[in-house]
Amino acid sequence: MRRRSSGGHARWAGAGGRLALYLDLVRWSRPAGWLVLLWPTLAALWVAAGGFPGWHLLAVFVAGTILMRSAGCCVNDVADRDFDRHVKRTAQRPVTTGAVPVREALAVGAALALAAFALVLTTNLPTILWSLPALAVAILYPFAKRFLAMPQAVLGVAFSMGIPMAFTAVRGEVPWPAPWLVLGNLFWVLAYDTEYAMVDRDDDLLIGIRTSAITLGRFDVAAILCFYLLFLGIWAAALAGQALGAAFWLAIAAALAQVAWHWRLIRTRTREGCFTAFAQNHWLGATVFAGIVLGYAMR
Template sequence: MSALPRSRFSLYLDLIRWDRPAGWLVCLWPTLSALWIAADGFPGWHLLAVFVLGTFFMRSAGCCVNDVADRDFDRHVKRTAARPVTSGAVSVKEALALGAVLALVSFGLVLTTNAAAIAWSVPAVLVAIAYPFSKRIISMPQAVLGIAFNFGIVIAFAAVQGQVPAVAWWMWLGNMFWVLAYDTEYAMVDRDDDLKIGIKTSAITLGRFDVAAIVLFYLLFLGIWGVALAPYGLGPLYWLATAAALAQGVWHWTLIRGRTREGCFKAFRVNHWLGATVFAGIAGSYLWRQIAIN
């Protein structure tokens, strides 16, 4: 018996990875961390809603562009061959139209903030569009992805303070190493397929040093953030959260050291918990400080 045809709505949900939230959550947690630091605590419901929804919609738009750009490659990769655009279930025009609508919704949310945030959102969109094509020419396209994902940190500070101070750029740098860590884990899943079709990834570039590099990336992420945020006196909760995140990094090493598809993919999928842990340490520290004052 043949399978029933899927609805357009169901295909669109698949296109934006609705059932795989890890991809937008790894963007969300550092953005919210920056928002709390910039606001010296809870930033208010308006900004919280803007950045939660904006992160989701912009990442979803990025998925549409990515799948259109990679459609000829994806059909040769086991994990991505059934994606809606690659399989022909959703046309290129449809995917781009959906991506444009989602990006406009995200931009509309930024318009409710201030001029500085609006200005920084423009290069954020341009880098997000450029990322899928970087895999053809750059040996570490994960760095381009990091730049795209890190704009949430920059825009968060701009929205709260009207400027982007030095601490934002230190957080930006630290988070770049986290993106390199989890997206190299992701790239390790498809390394065999990518070698056959000529895609460039950090997993291929790093070769046998991939696992060691990922461990170093985790250490640099947590270390740079620790140094950058030390002047804010966040207290024991933040450092406990950092220790818990470090423990998760050790767990990731146990998952990826065998370089199996299953282990590497699991490591990527659970990465958002590491970011959530760091954010919980930051938000919890501010909440505890407020309780102590009152």
């Protein structure tokens, strides 16, 4: 009996250890990465529906966003495993250290992507079709830094695919103002991911990785501010005709105040300040989303 109990505990311990590695692989303890993807997607869902989109679509897009971002982390860590060991912030990632083998990480990513696709299958054909290029861009992004001077632009496309999918899920098409929301969101991604790239700039220069922080050079802080302003300006203009009232405009003002705070964090280009700015971006997205939700609720 004791031997069986010991073996059972060992198996449970092994399973728990593996689960902990998988959770680390998908950045479960760092939700900021999927929150910045979730807020614009949900905002588009509310705009497409003219208010609350219903529990089914809300559940599909929340769960699907988390699953696809987690799957993207698996692909990213496999693609970057040789680079990550030279970067202090990423050197202990499970794939980089060998704790999770490459095939296992890809299997986890595939399982997560399939689960997300199963959710998409509960919507409609246009949304299913849009999910295919969304998956392709998510897979291609980790390799973009090998070829492009600003690979963050590819991430911007990947992190904006939920917007047209939200519109097709509700309306079966991608009407105005969806393209403008995509463009604005692209600039937001450029802003916060450049802040993120500033954290690793010294390491990336040594290993030869291309990022927007390196490409922009001494204009990085000014460019980030421009990206934020373009994001908020484009979204404000695109949604001005929705009659969202004071709640929406107060949210835009609050978001602008956060941009000023980000400038204070990144102006000296310290690793700590830049990482804090990146990690707190989900509050900016949540603020804009809250303004949209309240605007429709109070019409």
